[in-house]
Structure formats: C-alpha cells, structure tokens
Amino acid sequence: MFEYAQAIRFLLLAGMLFLSGTLFFCLFFVISRGHKITDRIVATNMIGVKVILLIVIVAAYVGEEFLIDVAFVYALLSFLATVVFTHFLVQFRVKKLKAREQHNAGNNEECEVT
Secondary structure, eight states: OHHHHHHHHHHHHHHHHHHHHHHHHHHHIIIIIOOSHHHHHHHHHHHHHHHHHHHHHHHHHHTOTHHHHHHHHHHHHHHHHHHHHHHHHHHHHHHHHHHHHHHHHHHHHHHHHO
C-alpha cells in the first residue's frame, strides 16, 4: 500500500512540473509572439485554466481541501475577467471602426466637392 501512495505522489509532482512548464510556455508566447489581441486573450485564458489545474493538483498533493474552494473562486474570477476584457475590447474596436468610417466619409465629401 505504501508503494501505491508513493506512486500517486510522484504522478502528482510530475503533473505539477508539466503544468508549470506549459504555463511558462504560454507566458512566453503572450510576451513574445502574441501579436494579435485575440492570441493574447486566448493565451491569458489558457494561463488561468492551467493555474486552476495547478491549484487542484497542489490540493491533492498536500491533502488540503480548502484549496479546491480557492480554485473555484479563481475559476470564476478568471472567467469573469476574460468576459469583461473581451467586452471592452469589442467596444473599443466598434468605436475605432465608427471613427474611421466617419473620417473616411469626411474625406470622400471633400474630394467630391473639389
């Protein structure tokens, strides 16, 4: 029975290391290659998911159940932050497109008059 518990702890530790590595890969992607804002939103959401999984694995490794509650709260906040950020991004893009259309319409009227 002792070997079974030791194997489970080893698998949990390996999972934590794997998630940490992929988490830093996502951070590197956001910083260096995330040229489009949509890439950054997806990478940020992926970082949130990986952190939630990491918290759950740490909870299983340490044996503390309250960390599961922390993971739930973090999941709700991460989802809410992604939705709010996307909402503001869409509003900003719509305003930018309307301003560009008004500017182009103003330039077209001037060209037609002259």
